[in-house]
Amino acid sequence: MKKVMLFIILLFISLTFCTERYKDPIFKTEKILNLVYAEKIPHLKQKHFVTVLTNGLKLSSDIIPKLNFYQSRNTTKDIDLRFNLYQPKIDSIHKRPLIIVVHGGAFISGSKDDKNQPIIDYCDSLSSRGYVVASIDYRIGLILNSVENQLVIDSLDLKRAIQWGVQDLERAVLYFKNNAEQYKIDADKIFVMGNSSGAVLSLHFAMEKEINVKGVVSLWGGVLNKNHIKNIMTPVLFIHGESDEIIPFKEGRIMDLNFIKEENRFIPAFTSIISAFDLKFFSPIFYGGGYMASVLIESNKRHKTYFLENTGHEFYYIELHKTNVLMQIIEFLNENLLLH
Numbered sequence: 360m361k362k363v364m365l366f367i368i369l370l371f372i373s374l375t376f377c378t379e380r381y382k383d384p385i386f387k388t389e390k391i392l393n394l395v396y397a398e399k400i401p402h403l404k405q406k407h408f409v410t411v412l413t414n415g416l417k418l419s420s421d422i423i424p425k426l427n428f429y430q431s432r433n434t435t436k437d438i439d440l441r442f443n444l445y446q447p448k449i450d451s452i453h454k455r456p457l458i459i460v461v462h463g464g465a466f467i468s469g470s471k472d473d474k475n476q477p478i479i480d481y482c483d484s485l486s487s488r489g490y491v492v493a494s495i496d497y498r499i500g501l502i503l504n505s506v507e508n509q510l511v512i513d514s515l516d517l518k519r520a521i522q523w524g525v526q527d528l529e530r531a532v533l534y535f536k537n538n539a540e541q542y543k544i545d546a547d548k549i550f551v552m553g554n555s556s557g558a559v560l561s562l563h564f565a566m567e568k569e570i571n572v573k574g575v576v577s578l579w580g581g582v583l584n585k586n587h588i589k590n591i592m593t594p595v596l597f598i599h600g601e602s603d604e605i606i607p608f609k610e611g612r613i614m615d616l617n618f619i620k621e622e623n624r625f626i627p628a629f630t631s632i633i634s635a636f637d638l639k640f641f642s643p644i645f646y647g648g649g650y651m652a653s654v655l656i657e658s659n660k661r662h663k664t665y666f667l668e669n670t671g672h673e674f675y676y677i678e679l680h681k682t683n684v685l686m687q688i689i690e691f692l693n694e695n696l697l698l699h
Contacts, residue, residue, distance in 0.1 A: 381456075381693050384487035386447030392472075394444055396495065396534040397527065399437040403429040407503045409510070427467050427500040432519065440527055442495040443471050444542070445486035454539075456548035456573070456696060458485055459531055460494040463555030463578075463673070465605075465614060466520040471496045477675045478554045478578065481685055488689065491544050493535065497527035497560065506639075514643040518583065524560040525567060532570055547573070550692060554578035555606065555673060562651070565591045574695040576688055579672055581606045581613065581647040588646065588654040594661040594698070596691040598684055599648030600670030608649040608666070612642040663691055 378385045407428040447455075462469040462476055471494040473479055482492045502516045532549060539546040549572050553561035558580025565575045566587045574594045582588060601608045648666065655662045665687045667674060675681045 380489040381696060382488060382689060384484065386450060386487050386489060388483050388486040389446050389448045390483075391444040391446075393441050395439045396442050396493075397440040397530040400440055400498065400527070400530075401435040402438045402498045403432060403500045403502075404434045404436040405430045409503060425468060428503045429500050430502070432502055432516070438498075440496055440498075440530065441471065442493045442531065443482070445482045445492040445494070446542075447486055447489050447491075450489065450543075452489070453543045454545040454548075455489060455491050455543055456550065456692070457491045457493065457535055457542070457544040458550045458552055458692070459528070459535070460492060461497065461524075461528060461551065461553035461557030461560050462494065463553070463557045464499060466499055466517070466524070466556050467501055469499065469556070476554065477681050477684075478552070478557070480681075481552075481688070484685060485689075485692075490692070491542060493531070495528070495531050497531075498523045503638075510638050512638070512640040514641050517642065521559060521563060521583070524556070525563045528560050528564045529568055529570060532564075532572060536570075547571070548696065550574045550576065550695075552576035552578075552688070553580060554675075555580070559606070559645075562591075562595070565593050565595065573698075574691065576691065577648060578675070578684070579603055579606050579648065581645040582651065583643055583645060585610075585646045585650065585654070588651050589658045589660070591655065591660060594663070594691075594695050595651075595655070596663045596665070596687065597648035597652050598665045598687060599667075600672060600674050601649065601666055601668050602670055603647065603672045605672035606647055607645055608647045610644060610646050610650050613645045614640055614642060663687075663694075 407430050410426055410428045460478060460482055462471060462473055462478065469476065479494060482494050486492050501512050501520055504511045504513060535544060535549060536546045551561045551564060551572055558577040561575050562577050562580045562582050566582055572593050576596045578598045579600065599608050606613050652662060652664050675684045
């Protein structure tokens with residue numbers, strides 16, 4: 360009996376030394392759905408007929424995301440903004456780092472529950488390593504205008520969507536800072552992580568807001584104003600494909616609709632709308648991870664990069680890249696946890 364007990368103790372000690380919190384998956388994850396972080400926030404109300412049409416087709420399902428186009432920004436309704444919480448089970452630590460996850464979807468689709476986006480799968484992986492993770496919803500949807508019998512998305516409405524999303528992300532950060540004790544998190548160790556449009560919001564938040572976060576992870580994101588990049592004070596991890604046609608690696612217009620139509624890629628059903636309605640998108644110039652990193656180098660700002668040649672948008676859908684991206688994120692988070 361003594362030998363058995365000694366073996367168990369030695370095994371426990373060996374496992375303790377072989378695994379490390381925040382690096383290795385050592386916990387089971389507890390998930391709590393549909394919690395509210397902001398109440399009665401004005402959102403677009405009157406959906407465009409294109410939305411009603413496409414979402415009524417068999418194209419729309421749990422697998423294929425629905426699109427959200429609206430007719431006017433003048434008609435709104437109040438909604439609650441919600442999040443899904445992932446936390447390690449049976450965890451004795453009461454001040455844990457938090458990661459706020461901001462989904463992608465070109466400001467017209469996606470959600471905190473969208474398991475088709477690997478960034479949502481990362482929530483479980485990161486929580487199993489000791490992080491508390493909050494996957495948030497934010498206000499999505501773009502206005503479709505009719506101009507000479509053609510449907511148009513204009514740059515001003517895109518900027519409005521970005522502004523609203525950044526406001527919602529700010530609400531989320533402040534909510535968790537104000538409720539840190541309730542969720543057993545460290546208010547000084549909050550990270551923000553987004554992909555695609557979620558990365559756009561995360562980077563604009565870091566660039567425009569003075570609220571302190573521990574770091575930002577940008578998966579193929581970019582920003583509108585190159586002159587404000589130097590305002591970023593928090594460490595940033597830029598992950599980007601150098602041949603990205605959706606959000607440019609250096610600079611250019613986002614969401615090349617001709618590329619989306621020809622390659623039949625990006626958001627399902629979007630290709631059909633582009634072709635059927637001759638949709639036009641007047642995008643402003645964006646500055647992607649490659650450009651932003653060069654500015655931060657000149658400004659001597661702390662950042663890290665993971666850039667891949669001959670690689671496009673959202674390359675983590677390939678299984679090998681999915682794992683590599685996660686490892687880059689884990690390494691970045693750990694490095695910045697140690698910073699004061």
